Amino acid sequence: MSTPHSELPPVSSAARESALVKRLAGRGAEVASEPPSVWFMRQAGRSLPEYRKAREGTSMLESCLMPELVTEITLQPVRRHKVDAGIFFSDIMVPLKLAGIDVSIEPGTGPVLTHPIRSKADIDALPPVDDVYRAALEPIREAVRLTTHELDKKPLIGFCGAPFTVASYMVEGRPSRDHLRTRALMTAEPELWARLAQWVADISGEFLRAQVEAGASAVQLFDSWAGSLAEATYRAHVLPFSRAALDYVRDLDVPRIHFGVGTGHMLSAIHEAGATTVGLDHRTPIPTAIETLPAGTAVQGNLDPALLFSSEEARFAEAARIVREGRTAAGHVVNLGHGVPPETDPQVLTDLVAFIHEQ
Numbered sequence: 001m002s003t004p005h006s007e008l009p010p011v012s013s014a015a016r017e018s019a020l021v022k023r024l025a026g027r028g029a030e031v032a033s034e035p036p037s038v039w040f041m042r043q044a045g046r047s048l049p050e051y052r053k054a055r056e057g058t059s060m061l062e063s064c065l066m067p068e069l070v071t072e073i074t075l076q077p078v079r080r081h082k083v084d085a086g087i088f089f090s091d092i093m094v095p096l097k098l099a100g101i102d103v104s105i106e107p108g109t110g111p112v113l114t115h116p117i118r119s120k121a122d123i124d125a126l127p128p129v130d131d132v133y134r135a136a137l138e139p140i141r142e143a144v145r146l147t148t149h150e151l152d153k154k155p156l157i158g159f160c161g162a163p164f165t166v167a168s169y170m171v172e173g174r175p176s177r178d179h180l181r182t183r184a185l186m187t188a189e190p191e192l193w194a195r196l197a198q199w200v201a202d203i204s205g206e207f208l209r210a211q212v213e214a215g216a217s218a219v220q221l222f223d224s225w226a227g228s229l230a231e232a233t234y235r236a237h238v239l240p241f242s243r244a245a246l247d248y249v250r251d252l253d254v255p256r257i258h259f260g261v262g263t264g265h266m267l268s269a270i271h272e273a274g275a276t277t278v279g280l281d282h283r284t285p286i287p288t289a290i291e292t293l294p295a296g297t298a299v300q301g302n303l304d305p306a307l308l309f310s311s312e313e314a315r316f317a318e319a320a321r322i323v324r325e326g327r328t329a330a331g332h333v334v335n336l337g338h339g340v341p342p343e344t345d346p347q348v349l350t351d352l353v354a355f356i357h358e359q
């Protein structure tokens with residue numbers, strides 16, 4: 001390798017002072033005259049032909065450990081759509097793989113574990129989160145350094161999976177609609193559950209911290225499946241561990257987004273886990289969220305991904321409404337209510353970004 005990547009200059013302060021990062025920190029008033037900020041969950045990925053080409057012949061988790069490839073894939077949607085941030089190309093399962101767990105991501109299915117967690121012995125056998133694990137994160141740090149160097153003034157958003165969502169893949173062994181085994185474990189064996197959730201908080205928290213230390217300007221905690229929980233269950237068995245994961249970056253002064261699908265019934269709890277910004281899916285009205293959350297909290301979202309397949313007229317009308325409603329928040333960043341579906345026409349996203357920037 002000819003470039004001494006680890007000697008790249010530190011991340012541009014312009015990225016950390018960008019309008020998008022200020023909005024995520026609840027400092028939207030400082031940049032009120034600037035165009036709205038927008039990025040999309042899953043903006044990198046199968047909706048882009050250049051992604052499909054770059055990924056040919058390399059498995060998902062393998063590609064996440066190849067720094068040049070990660071940089072290229074992270075930059076693809078930034079180049080094409082002119083979104084205001086890159087989202088680090090990786091996966092919520094990467095920390096498991098780096099910790100030595102036998103996991104793969106099966107195309108069209110999702111994460112699959114060879115040995116799902118089924119007993120106390122399985123939890124006893126989880127590897128320690130130690131210097132060996134932190135050293136294994138080096139390809140992640142390297143990829144972030146390369147990517148932030150290329151992004152220059154645009155921020156990179158780092159992320160990790162929240163303990164409930166990641167642990168539900170570990171317990172179920174594969175994607176599950178209702179996470180029954182996981183939810184049963186919480187109440188049947190709360191102490192075992194707590195050990196598993198704390199372990200995930202530690203591996204995911206270290207993964208998140210590695211990204212910020214290497215140059216990411218904001219983070220998002222994905223608790224995609226938390227919406228399947230009642231608020232009381234969430235508070236008792238999940239919130240403390242999500243907070244533990246976010247605590248890994250609390251001293252690093254970057255905004256923290258917290259997102260889960262279908263969490264409109266417990267937005268305050270999602271915020272209390274340690275977020276500066278609450279991510280909203282398309283079912284939660286922005287004014288309701290602003291009213292519910294403490295003053296100073298920013299919001300992100302929340303265009304229904306179905307609108308990507310609707311008429312341009314309907315899509316732009318919704319986008320304009322979302323931008324308008326977001327102006328009353330301490331900070332608002334436009335996003336979808338969940339990830340970009342693989343079938344999306346990329347031109348629709350490019351045109352949508354241009355429209356949002358004109359508002």
Ligand SMILES: Cc1c2[nH]c(c1CCC(=O)O)Cc1[nH]c(c(CCC(=O)O)c1C)Cc1[nH]c(c(CCC(=O)O)c1C)Cc1[nH]c(c(C)c1CCC(=O)O)C2
Nearest residue numbers: 041042043044045089090091092107108109110222224339
């Ligand atoms: C639940 C979850 C996972 N991974 C993730 C979540 C939380 C977000 C959410 O709720 O969608 C997070 C994730 N996964 C990926 C990103 C990176 C970048 C981005 O958002 O642009 C992020 C932020 C890449 C990816 N992660 C995955 C892909 C597709 C891989 C491919 O090209 O086949 C990408 C681009 C694979 C993946 N990984 C996972 C699933 C369910 C899948 C889809 C499996 C499939 O339908 O084939 C687990």
